[in-house]
Amino acid sequence: MQPALLDRWSRQASILHRRDPRAKIAAALVFLVVVATAQPALLPVSAGLFLFLCAGLVVARLPLGGALLRAGIVLPFTLTFAAICWMAGDPWRGVSLILKSYLSALAVLLMVSTTPLPGLLRGFERIGAPRFLLMVSQFLYRYLFVITEQAQHMSKAAACRGGMRFRAAAGALAVLFARSYSQAEDIHRAMLSRGFEGRFHGPEDTRFRAADALFAAAACCAPLLLRLVIERVAA
Amino acid sequence: MHIPDGFLSTPVWATLDAAALPSVVVIARRAQRGFDESRIPLLGVMGAFVFAAQMINFPVGVGTTGHLVGGALLAYLLGPGAASVVMTSILIIQALVFQDGGLLALGANVTNMAIFGVLAGYLPYYLWGGGRWRRVSIFAGGVLSVLTSAALALSELLISGVKMPATVLGISSLLFLVSAILEGAITLAVVQALEGIRPGFVRKPKASPALGVAAILLATVGVLLASTAPDGIWKLAMTTGIAGHARSLFSTPFSGYELSFLQTPWLRKASAGLAGLALIYGACLLIGRAAARNRSV
Incomplete structure (x- = not known):
């Protein structure tokens, strides 16, 4: 990509x-x-x-x-x-x-x-943009490729079966949503077990x-x- | 439709940046206060989901496909505040990484899609989502969110002085209308499929005074914007012939005396804008009703 x-x-x-x-x-x-x-x-x-x-x-x-x-x-x-x-x-x-x-x-x-x-x-963030928003953006970027790949697999599989009709595509999206939702819960649990405390420790802040x-x-x-x-x- | 840098005139992008920044901060604060930090990964992954959803094409007619935009769907599933946050971070990533939409124009894009797009999508569901009209309101929300974003983007471009001939404006409005109806249909279909998989996923609308205020604000801003760029809407109405009907409809009951208050220019413009919005709203509701009936068979 x-x-x-x-x-x-x-x-x-x-x-x-x-x-x-x-x-x-x-x-x-x-x-x-x-x-x-x-x-x-x-x-x-x-x-x-x-x-x-x-x-x-x-x-x-x-x-x-x-x-x-x-x-x-x-x-x-x-x-x-x-x-x-x-x-x-x-x-x-x-x-x-x-x-x-x-x-x-x-x-x-x-x-x-x-x-x-x-x-x-x-x-x-250090200039003053809201941290919450930027953390969400960072997460989005992190999981963008993971979930996009899942979506690509789904549409490729559908293409192999002879294409997706409208209802089937909606079903695929619903499955993708439910799957990403539970994936997000797993991710959060994994983060907590590694000691996540509400902020990222990125590369050390440069002076x-x-x-x-x-x-x-x-x-x-x-x-x-x-x-x-x-x-x-x-x- | 993401506006790149260089399209908007300085007053427009500066005003919208100035307006969008505090609203986003307030929405982010509210969204953050409303739930614990477990939502940070959830919202991020949901944003990735909306990106990924563009990979799945919905067949429409012969050879053409469309895809989900997602503002309304996110509002039903996460609540409007969280949906705004997710849409904003999508726009941030798109502007930075994909050069899709400008950085100075970010305020405009956030206003169009993440704030008013999401609110307009949530409004019908908030008003009628609990009762008999649920499906209609879900469909209407999808339609309305895309239409609102598109109308705002077009009027911002027009205010900035990007000239568009009436034919182009008509064609692009028609395209937007088609994609808006598609968005409504996709949103409804996905919500229904999701309820089949895991009932209770879709949130029931709950009353909140802030949303009522926001709805009124939305309507006001919509009317104001529509009235500042009425030429486009008016021309559109002229070309489609709606204006002629509307005029005869309006003037017939009052034909005996002159409508003096309609002669004030700004009032006339505002009422034209309001009529346009009402027209669009009514059309959405009617189409939504028909679509919902077809779907339930």
Whole structure:
């Protein structure tokens, strides 16, 4: 499955991988806001920001082509809407939709593929997001592949028997639900017997070092400055 | 329908992020207080279940398939608060890992699907789930949850200035209506199958004042949103010819004198929005009734 690729990428080593998740979250959020609010001289600004992200990918030692392709996941949806805008006589907005959504997706991808997900969620928690929600998300990610595989087995078995009718598919879903429900109970019991006390002990919390602060400052300012300079030159 | 980053205008995503964050915190707190920590694995696994449910395709007609969205189903099985938490964490994982839906647009997506989608799905079940209309309300909940999410997403895009011609709007509304009816049918079928396996799984709706307030809030926001983007709905009504009927229906009893209060622009817009919502609601109930009757034979 594709996310396995993301897990592999996020466990590599590079300067970007070593930074504190909070610094990367801040940088990504600033970048997203810079992209979302860009208006004049959009083409040169997005070209500049694109090169900035590419530089980030290179520094993180991620495969450039692979990452650029992976961020293209957003394109089918966006292209549909761009076509609609074009039909409505507003081709410029269509172009801006494509540029902005692709750049945003690439920025999030860069953040996620340089930070393992538990660390990233822990970073969000330390910024102030509700812990309960993030723990549920972490569990979701942990069991996503387990339960998806069960579902795949079910639909493959059904295909072997000659396809699923509507009622049969509903029955399969009901069985999957009941099974995951009791699985969740077992998981909780197993966790309790290993001493679960209401919170995860992830990889030990990293300290926010000077290097992280430096990185956060640089990575937050760079896209902002880039945009301001390009807008000034283009005007 | 997950809105990616770059689609919404700054006021829209900023407002929705600002609105969604505290509501999610409150819902998470309430959901956490309502049960012990054994629910953390349960909710996580339920989220994984909703993901996995997309692997199982439901055949519809020739060659086309659909799959479960899950907001309403989760609300019946876990209660609306927990369902909101699960849907929110699904959206978080989708935005982070699968690049499906944006990070800045997360507030918008959470508002559409995890808050109002779940509430709208739970509302009919909450009102009529205990009695004779149980199946109808389950079906209507599934329909309504998808319709509400879709209508909210479309109006957010329209408010953000993404222009959509009336034909496109009509076609996409039709597609949404079809997928909403499908969601209702799947939800009902899964609930019935589940009750066959293990009775007592599906929770009986229990009265809570907070939900009543939430329902009123939902209706208000729906009307407001519908009235801020009435052009789309109005155009849709025009193209489908409903508007003509509605106008004659409305004006006939009052034909003697001018309806002066209907001339106020915002009131007219709001009433148009309200009429649209009522229309959709009524249609859901009727279709649900028919579907439930077919199913029970």
